[in-house]
Structure formats: structure tokens, C-alpha cells
Amino acid sequence: MSTQVAATASVWEGGRSPYAVNSKKLGMWLFIVSDALTFTALLFAYTYSRVSNPDWPKPFDFSPAIIFSTMMSFCLLSSSLTMVMAVHAMNHGRRKAAAGWILGTMACGAAFVALHLTEWIKLIKVEHVTPFSNPWGVPLFGGTFFALTGLHMTHVIIGLIYLGIICQAIVRGKFQAIDVEVSGLYWHFVDLVWMFIFPLVYLMSAKV
């Protein structure tokens, strides 16, 4: 009875689904919007620091830093494609294939983290950059660089854990296509953020 009433009530009374999406999906979208603002604030803080310091360092050599970060972009973009394929397979009811695509996504994500950590370790050990100091005399460089890329890497690692949970569950016959799609939304968002960090942090600071 109550569902019937809900179905016939007007849109303004919340009777029909105004967005025609699953509530999990709407929830993830709302989270993504708020997280997008977090990253925007950090990117603006970075831009602010950079513009207000005319002697901002440009420490990234073509090899390995720019090559590494380009490969990292490739990893994330490819992982987005495999994630789309996973959702596609799951929508067709092919759970095994979906799990395989998710594993591919996780492999690309893990490659991203490995390359990024190599990059970080080189900056810390060889170039002696820390969040509070660096040899170029602009301490804000390290602060903004590690905050931005660190928060992004944390998102990638959380995404890997999230996808791992989804992957093992769908193999065991749990979860539906919508759950894979929602995890995909999160993963694509992480990819999307990197599309801004890569040019603004790496390419704008490439040593020419």
C-alpha cells in the first residue's frame, strides 16, 4: 500500500525518483562533489603559493620525472577503461569477466602507486625535498607538492582496497551490478583529479 502511494505521489512530494538513479549512486555522486571541492581547494592553495613566489622551483627532469608521470597518467586512464569494461561485463551478468577487469584495474592502480612512490623516494632521498624544506629555498614547494599528491595517492590506495573488496565479493556471488558501478564512479573520479594534478604540478614545473 505504502509503495503504491509513493509511486503515485507527485515529484515534489518525493513520490517518484526525480533522478532515476539508485540511492547508492546518488550518495557516491554527492561524495564526489564534496571531494572535488577538497581537491580544488588544495589546487588553488598550490596555485596561490606558486603565483606569490616568483622563484618557484622547476625540479622535474624529462627523465625520469616527466616520463614517470606520463606513464602514471597512462596507467590511470587505462584503469578507467578496464573499470568501464568491468561495469559493462557485470551489466551483462558475466561475473567472472567483471572480476577479471577489476583485477586489471587494480593492477594499473598498483602500478600508479609504485611509480609514484619511486618518484617520491627519489625526491626525498636524492633531491632532499621534505614537506618543510628543500634545496631551492621555497619550502612551500614541498608542502603543496606532498599534500596534493599525497592526498591523491591516499585516494588511489583507498580505491584499491575498495575494488579489492568488490572483486572478491562478486566472485562469491555477492553484490549487484550497481555496486560495481558505484565503485567505478569513485575510481573514475580519482583518475579525473590526476588529469588536473599532472599538468599543473608536473608539466608546469618541468625543467626545460
Added chain:
Amino acid sequence: MSMHTEEVEQIDGATALTFTKVWIILLALTGVEVFLGYEQFATLIMLTALLGISIVKAALIIAYFMHLKFERLSLFLTLFPMLIFCIILMLIFLGDATRIPHMRPPL
């Protein structure tokens, strides 16, 4: 059978080929960005070009990979105008950043 295919098409919105095309375009745009990074443009022109390409890439990811193109318009209108507006509001601070270097007392 045709009914089934139609249903599946509607769920996915696009085919695997479309997604692969989008992926290739995204990779190509990344290549263009790296190329631009090594051209000797003025900082402002470079920043505008890189940001422009990034926004196009973000739009492609949101529209196709995140499926927003195939959702109802009401979802897009609820989520994005206010997000874009908030992001534009943050530009207010940047004017200060250009003034700060001129306001520093000499060492």
C-alpha cells in the same frame, strides 16, 4: 532477444567501442599536454592551454566513463552548476597572490 539487447544497450548507454575511442582521445590529449609542456610559451598562455585541455579531458571522463551523459538532466543540474560556481568563487583569492610579491618588505 532483440528486447534483451535493447535493455542491455539502455543500461550501458554506449558500447565498448565508444569507451575505447574516448580512451584513445584522452591518451592523445595527454600527449598534447606533454608536448605543450616543452614549448616555450608565456606561463599564462601555457596555464590556459593546459587547463583548457584538462577541462576537456575531465568532461569526457565525467560524460562517458562516469556515465553522466546517459543519466537524467536533473542529476547533472543538481550536482554540477553549484560545483562549478563554488570553484569559480575560489578564484577570488588569486588576485592577492599576484600582489603579495610586490608587498614584501626588502630583505
